[in-house]
Amino acid sequence: MKHTALYLRVSTEAQADEGYSLAAQAEKLEAYCRMKGLTAFQRYVDGGFSGSNLSRPAITELVEAIRGGTVERVVVYKLDRLSRSQKDTLYLIEDVFLPHGVDFVSINENIDTGSPYGRAMIGILSAFAQLERENIFLRTRMGMVERVKQGFWPGGGKTPFGYDYDPAKGILVPNADAPTVREMYARYLAGQSTGRIARELGVPYEHLVRQILLRESNTGVIIYKGERYPGRHEPLVDRDTFLRVQRRLLRLDKPRAAVGNKLLTGLLVCGHCGAKMRYQKWGGAGDKLVCYSRDKSKPHLVHDENCPNRGVMAREVEQVVVRDLSRLAAQPAPPPGNRVEAEERRRALERARRRLRRLYSLFAEAEDDTLRDAITRERAACERAEQALRQAQQAEQQDKRDEARQALETIGACWDNLTDAEKQALVRACVQKIVLQNDKIEVFYTIEGAEIVQQTAG
Numbered sequence: 001m002k003h004t005a006l007y008l009r010v011s012t013e014a015q016a017d018e019g020y021s022l023a024a025q026a027e028k029l030e031a032y033c034r035m036k037g038l039t040a041f042q043r044y045v046d047g048g049f050s051g052s053n054l055s056r057p058a059i060t061e062l063v064e065a066i067r068g069g070t071v072e073r074v075v076v077y078k079l080d081r082l083s084r085s086q087k088d089t090l091y092l093i094e095d096v097f098l099p100h101g102v103d104f105v106s107i108n109e110n111i112d113t114g115s116p117y118g119r120a121m122i123g124i125l126s127a128f129a130q131l132e133r134e135n136i137f138l139r140t141r142m143g144m145v146e147r148v149k150q151g152f153w154p155g156g157g158k159t160p161f162g163y164d165y166d167p168a169k170g171i172l173v174p175n176a177d178a179p180t181v182r183e184m185y186a187r188y189l190a191g192q193s194t195g196r197i198a199r200e201l202g203v204p205y206e207h208l209v210r211q212i213l214l215r216e217s218n219t220g221v222i223i224y225k226g227e228r229y230p231g232r233h234e235p236l237v238d239r240d241t242f243l244r245v246q247r248r249l250l251r252l253d254k255p256r257a258a259v260g261n262k263l264l265t266g267l268l269v270c271g272h273c274g275a276k277m278r279y280q281k282w283g284g285a286g287d288k289l290v291c292y293s294r295d296k297s298k299p300h301l302v303h304d305e306n307c308p309n310r311g312v313m314a315r316e317v318e319q320v321v322v323r324d325l326s327r328l329a330a331q332p333a334p335p336p337g338n339r340v341e342a343e344e345r346r347r348a349l350e351r352a353r354r355r356l357r358r359l360y361s362l363f364a365e366a367e368d369d370t371l372r373d374a375i376t377r378e379r380a381a382c383e384r385a386e387q388a389l390r391q392a393q394q395a396e397q398q399d400k401r402d403e404a405r406q407a408l409e410t411i412g413a414c415w416d417n418l419t420d421a422e423k424q425a426l427v428r429a430c431v432q433k434i435v436l437q438n439d440k441i442e443v444f445y446t447i448e449g450a451e452i453v454q455q456t457a458g
Helices: 013-018 022-036 057-067 086-100 116-149 178-189 194-201 206-214 239-253 314-329 342-365 369-417 420-430
Strands: 003-010 041-047 071-076 103-106 163-166 171-174 221-224 227-230 268-270 277-281 287-291 431-437 440-445 453-456
Touching: 003 022, 003 057, 022 041, 022 071, 041 057, 057 071, 057 086, 086 103, 116 221, 178 194, 178 206, 178 239, 194 206, 206 239, 268 277, 287 314, 314 420, 314 431, 314 440, 342 369, 420 431
Parallel strands: 003 041, 003 071, 071 103, 268 431
Antiparallel strands: 163 171, 221 227, 277 287, 431 440, 440 453
């Protein structure tokens, strides 16, 4: 026997105050059934589910019952109880209800799809339900954006390490861990690795140190929805310190991570086959630098099984590198470059490209002279943004060379007083790679104006 399906939904407890409680809906729906003489009815209840989509257990059960042929009509108290999405409302009515001969009734709007007028009203009213949902979302998001623009912390996630959240003021305030954050930046710029910083400062994970160093909120900035806003909270480090750390993180940690206490690990390349080279204990003579192609223990690193590179003693290569770095440190440094943030220019370019794509989409739907003029202006804006990005990238490269020069000056001033890890970090800031071909040594530098040095070991 077919039955009438009474569909009820609330998304929050607050809807009870608006007359949308499940009990209120059930009372009105059953009163409708009694008035129409409908005795066979069944409730389908979604309590605590949003109407923005159809991922609801009762609506799924209802659709299955309709397709099984056991439902003759669906009754709701109000149209938005069925769905707040225009697309989902029309899908249920046009693709589920009507094809299976099921009428739809909304008591509040006096809609009955058994009549032509009721079917016409469905599209109109569901459009308004969708509009209201989008307006609620827009008002909420605009309110949050405005709050962030005023420098208040948006919340909604974990409070950054080194800060507490003050709900009365709506901002972050430095806590007892703030000095630890500042110490992390200072130690990393001094050449310490993130692992050593974690051990010495009592941070449980090395990765956590890296996360803290990458966190731009430490400079008094708020990042929200991909945009940067000045915050009202006190910075833990200045902008210049933050940017210097970011450049070192990107350049030093990923490509050539220091391993052990070997000065040149990660920089060595075989001049014969191009494979990496490593330190190998060589009796009482010390360490020898050998090609991985001659070491079959790691086949994925072998480039040429017959590589003729005999290798060279590590001490001899280290002496060449340190001696030449000391020579470069004694030379006058070029004037520093101006720092420009390439990432900010990159985001500006992407925003311009998104605007241009939207204009193209609108123009494809309806050609219009106003849109054509807007597209022309946006193309010019994209070209200007691309030029600005190229200039910023060039300046960024200059910054890296400036930092390498600073590291070079440190080598000349206090090399003998540095730890092994600090010596590794400084060498990596100055040297791009070292190519070894038997006793021939080529050192490639990242320092502006430094030519490739070619020497022979021994």
